[in-house]
Amino acid sequence: MALRMVGLVRAKGGGFIARKSIPADVRDAYARLYKVRWEAQLRIPAGTPAPFAKTQHGEWLAEIETRIAALRAQQNGEGQPLTRLNAIALAGRWYVWFVRQHEANPGPAKYWAEFGDHLVWDVIYPEAPDNFLEAPKADPKWEWAKEPEVRDAVRPQVAELARVATFLASEGMALNPAAYALFVDAVSDNLMPAISVLQKRASGDYSRDDNPDSFPEFTDGPTRGSGVSCWELFEAFVLAVKPAPKTVSRWRSVFLEMQREFAEVGADGITEDAARKWVHGLINEDRAAVTVREIWLSASRRVFGWAREHKRIRQNPFKGVKVDVPRRVQTREDGRSFTAAEASTILKASLSYEKPTTPTERTRRWVPWLCAYSGARPGEITQLRGSDIEDRKGLIVMKLTPEAGTIKTSKARVVPLHEHIIAQGFMEMVKRIGKGALFYNDSTPQRMSIDPLKPSRDRADPARAQSWSRLSEQDLRVDKWSVYRG
Known part of the structure; x- marks a missing residue:
């Protein structure tokens, strides 16, 4: 699809x-x-x-x-x-x-x-x-x-x-x-000095960098508003609030586009009328009103609200902006929930992986059952490690913790494993893998991004996306986007 x-x-x-x-x-x-x-x-x-x-x-x-x-x-x-x-x-x-x-x-x-x-x-x-x-x-x-x-x-x-x-x-x-x-x-002549400074910073040397003082003043550039730019505002928000990496990645495009639109006036020069016109203009046949409201407007309102609270700008021009979203027609009697037949089909299809060996096969074999018996999101399950499965006085539990990856509430919780999961041989798989990741390959260290505005992708994310794809397309015969909604 x-x-x-x-x-x-x-x-x-x-x-x-x-x-x-x-x-x-x-x-x-x-x-x-x-x-x-x-x-x-x-x-x-x-x-x-x-x-x-x-x-x-x-x-x-x-x-x-x-x-x-x-x-x-x-x-x-x-x-x-x-x-x-x-x-x-x-x-x-x-x-x-x-x-x-x-x-x-x-x-x-x-x-x-x-x-x-x-x-x-x-x-x-x-x-x-x-x-x-x-x-x-x-x-x-x-x-x-x-x-x-x-x-x-x-x-x-x-x-x-x-x-x-x-x-x-x-x-x-x-x-x-x-x-x-x-x-x-001119950038070429100064790229190596910039690299050298960052190498010092990486070594713990944060002594004063005199290089910026050597540049002349820019005297005849384009007119632009005084104060912070939209992108600089987003950068400051990320560094201060440290939102989830997925949030940063999702909001990057919002502020890159906003920067292009309001480069001349800056963040503090955006009026409410200009903000409303820009937001409403984002809605088109390829970008639904609900997307604009839930991502574009939500990101803008959140970052500018933070900036207003911290006196970086005088007003939040997005505070009073509204986006009307047409009510979606619902034709499924069960709404977004699975029918009993669909749930049964998913779980039965996972059993076709009798001896899963690769991370992808283990994902498709076990993630549907773990989600069904725990109510956890697929992304919380695919980031599980062997060390997160514990025997607590004879009760086998899985620990969903932010140490392993993103948790919706950012709080660890412990969920007992259903006896049917154990009866199917889940613990044998855990013992075979050891303390490492159960559903993705962590045999080599991940090279993490050093740019907070372009965070590294969590290695559990591909497993999350793969947890239903083969099942839904080949075995389930149901809409993959209704199945995989994490």
Whole structure:
């Protein structure tokens, strides 16, 4: 069953796929820079929950459209110009922004060391001229790296590593071709210092960074409201409140879009009328009113309400905004609940996995039964570890705890295992696995994101998505989205 969203559909083997045609007028330039001529493709692996897929798709589409817009601006000579001085000044803004994205939680120092090595040896060094390769000591400072042909060759990769498109979107800024080249080159000169600072932070060194003081003041940028921007407000909220990673991922697209809409006025310059017009304009044939109300408006109201309470803005323009949602026609007599026949079909189908060996097979064998006998959500079950199954004076229980992953109430609870679960051999499976994850592979350490605004995906999430998919499609013959609602 395909999701109803622009350009993003379910692939035959699971997961999602999206395609974006490259317009003919920029096709040659796009192919030269990004090695793709006819269409850009996004493939999201099987097991990715729909909200995460939507967020990833939105960011990917914004990136492709930013590239296309930049190439058209280069061809047409459009966009804001920059002097060389202001290009360096704008790079100063980028420097502060980039360091701030990671500074609070920089992760391991090794990550930044490898990031720097990649920039130097994989991006810049391959463009070295022959005379340098023959006598490297003649140019110990790598002055050749600033030659125009080298700049042209590395510019796309530098822009990707430095997240230039995201930064310019947060500033609400479009640059003409010459300005864009000047700006990315200035960023290139300052990317390694930014990496070095973050490597220090990762090592526990939070001494003063004097680099921002060396940049000139930006004097002729676009008009924008004073105070905090919409994206900066969201960033501050995430760092202070620390909402669940799934919430951050779901709300990212809201504030990226809001930043583009209100870049010039800033968060404190949004009026209630402007907020209402923007929110109502989000409703279309691909984005239902209930989605706008429950995600877009809810996120905006929550973050701006927090900012108002903490005196970061003067008012919450979303407080009085309402979205009317048409009453949904309900044709099922049992509403959203399973009928007895559907529940029986699900549980019987799971028994077809007589000797489950892989995490996916274990998920499809045991998760339906654990949910049925406990009332727990699939996501709470798929993150269970062997160590969460305990024998308490002869009573076998499972401990649902935030230590294992997201719990709706953020409070641990203990649920006794039904005797029928034990009779089916569940404990034999637990003993075979040991103390590790029961329903996903945790044999190798997970590399966690160091960006609090782009958190790592929980490894239990794919298992959660897989818990019903094969059953519902091949054995159950019922609507997968009514079965899997977690």
